[in-house]
Amino acid sequence: MITYATDTSKWEDWQRGYRLGVILILPPPDVSRNVDSLRARYDPRSAAWCPAHISLSDPLCCEMSPALAGEIRGVLADVRPFELHYDRLCASARHPGVAYRITPREPIERLKQLLHGTSGFADEAHRRRDIAPHMTVAEFISIEESLQLCARLQETAPVGSFLCDGLAYMVPDGSFRFQRRLTFPLGDSA
Numbered sequence: 001m002i003t004y005a006t007d008t009s010k011w012e013d014w015q016r017g018y019r020l021g022v023i024l025i026l027p028p029p030d031v032s033r034n035v036d037s038l039r040a041r042y043d044p045r046s047a048a049w050c051p052a053h054i055s056l057s058d059p060l061c062c063e064m065s066p067a068l069a070g071e072i073r074g075v076l077a078d079v080r081p082f083e084l085h086y087d088r089l090c091a092s093a094r095h096p097g098v099a100y101r102i103t104p105r106e107p108i109e110r111l112k113q114l115l116h117g118t119s120g121f122a123d124e125a126h127r128r129r130d131i132a133p134h135m136t137v138a139e140f141i142s143i144e145e146s147l148q149l150c151a152r153l154q155e156t157a158p159v160g161s162f163l164c165d166g167l168a169y170m171v172p173d174g175s176f177r178f179q180r181r182l183t184f185p186l187g188d189s190a
Contacts, residue, residue: 021171023057043138061122081165091150102133
């Protein structure tokens, strides 16, 4: 049985929408260690909340049930594992944050569409649904700090690729620290 935070009074307003969790792509431990090291150094606040990840779903609009988990497994059954690349840090003069671009975009967009077609998500699209795939290094910094940090790390930040063969259902605890509650394998990786 999955438990959810009951006292969210110390959470910020935007955090409350995540109480029922989200589905993310978590990189394997060797990639995570490198990216989490950067996150802990340059944005310890968000690093403490959730490990390195690629956002995939909107926050769930209902609790995860065995029926919903089965529905999600069903829509993922025909999705074959695929390779993802994180090869360049980017920052914007319009929005704060430094992140790795994630390519290719198409399989991630397909996963988003499949997941959001299940009963676990509201009919109304979350405002972040159309953001390009990325893996955040720092987000709670200013635009100026973002641009400087991106330039400073451009030549030294690790790059690479990994096989995406499953998705993680992550739920925040009372301290807004996300924990993996379920793993959804892709296609023949089950």
